[in-house]
Amino acid sequence: MNARDTNARLVIAIDGPSGSGKSSVSKEVARRFGLAYLDTGAMYRAVTWWCLESGVDLDDAAAVVAATRSVPLEMGTDPDEERILVAGQDVRAAIRGDRVTDHVSAVSTTVPAREVLVRMQREIIRESGNRIVAEGRDITTVVAPDADVRILLTASEAARMARRGRQLGAAASSNLEAQVVGRDAKDSTVVNFTSAQDGVHLLDSSELTMEQTVQGVIDLVIRDTDTAHDGAAEAPDDTGAAAPEEARQP
Numbered sequence: 001m002n003a004r005d006t007n008a009r010l011v012i013a014i015d016g017p018s019g020s021g022k023s024s025v026s027k028e029v030a031r032r033f034g035l036a037y038l039d040t041g042a043m044y045r046a047v048t049w050w051c052l053e054s055g056v057d058l059d060d061a062a063a064v065v066a067a068t069r070s071v072p073l074e075m076g077t078d079p080d081e082e083r084i085l086v087a088g089q090d091v092r093a094a095i096r097g098d099r100v101t102d103h104v105s106a107v108s109t110t111v112p113a114r115e116v117l118v119r120m121q122r123e124i125i126r127e128s129g130n131r132i133v134a135e136g137r138d139i140t141t142v143v144a145p146d147a148d149v150r151i152l153l154t155a156s157e158a159a160r161m162a163r164r165g166r167q168l169g170a171a172a173s174s175n176l177e178a179q180v181v182g183r184d185a186k187d188s189t190v191v192n193f194t195s196a197q198d199g200v201h202l203l204d205s206s207e208l209t210m211e212q213t214v215q216g217v218i219d220l221v222i223r224d225t226d227t228a229h230d231g232a233a234e235a236p237d238d239t240g241a242a243a244p245e246e247a248r249q250p
């Protein structure tokens with residue numbers, strides 16, 4: 001397999017905690033390789049918005065699951081044009097607001113609702129012709145454990161909080177810590193996105209710029225896809241590819 005082959009399958013799975021840079025980095029990597037892009041967090045957010053909008057009690061697991069099964073959600077996968085419609089309504093801004101952010105873990109910790117979303121996400125990956133960057137919390141482990149490249153993107157809590165604060169600017173909530181660290185703690189009760197499983201690369205972006213992080217992912221993609229092509233267990237380090245992920249840990 002060669003990452004530059006525009007016909008070959010190339011599924012890149014990226015997980016990580018809030019503010020680690022998954023969305024921005026994944027989108028850019030998708031652009032550079034000409035791949036589709038799937039923001040699975042936006043799907044959890046869209047379902048949460050739909051529940052709030054239609055008066056579903058988020059403490060009622062059965063009602064949340066029923067709403068997840070019936071949500072009229074349209075997810076775009078163009079990295080250059082975000083498209084998220086619920087019942088025909090553009091919800092891109094609404095799903096990033098405090099109301100959804102403060103309630104989204106009610107959906108993401110409802111295990112049968114996750115199963116419904118995981119099926120939808122696998123379908124979207126298939127429909128992309130298996131040429132996609134998918135990011136979230138359980139892509140490397142549950143949604144696409146067979147992905148060609150699997151990465152856990154991390155950053156220190158301080159870096160993640162600072163990034164989210166800068167990203168939200170004046171709209172940042174006084175509750176930012178709860179929204180970042182508290183939400184990760186809740187979400188961690190149902191999925192593991194804090195330690196890299198076997199075969200998953202760990203990329204720590206705390207001390208990296210955006211461009212360096214994007215390049216780090218690209219290096220891993222080239223490394224892994226060349227390895228698969230060569231049939232070798234370990235890629236030689238003379239390809240100009242990234243240093244092993246261990247070297248990137250603090």
Ligand SMILES: Nc1ncnc2c1ncn2[C@@H]1O[C@H](COP(=O)(O)OP(=O)(O)O)[C@@H](O)[C@H]1O
Binds near residue numbers: 016017018024
């Ligand atoms: N390596 C990085 N260095 C500096 N800022 C970054 C880096 N990666 C991401 N960011 C910024 O941090 C913010 C949060 O990134 P985002 O992609 O939304 O994270 P996530 O999807 O993991 O929650 C964005 O404004 C993004 O531009």
Ligand SMILES: Nc1ccn([C@H]2C[C@H](O)[C@@H](COP(=O)(O)OP(=O)(O)O)O2)c(=O)n1
Binds near residue numbers: 187
């Ligand atoms: N594959 C996924 C993706 C997101 N989630 C959950 C975890 C988060 O609380 C919400 C929203 O995800 P999102 O990636 O938008 O979160 P951030 O705002 O980047 O922190 O969904 C999940 O449980 N599994």
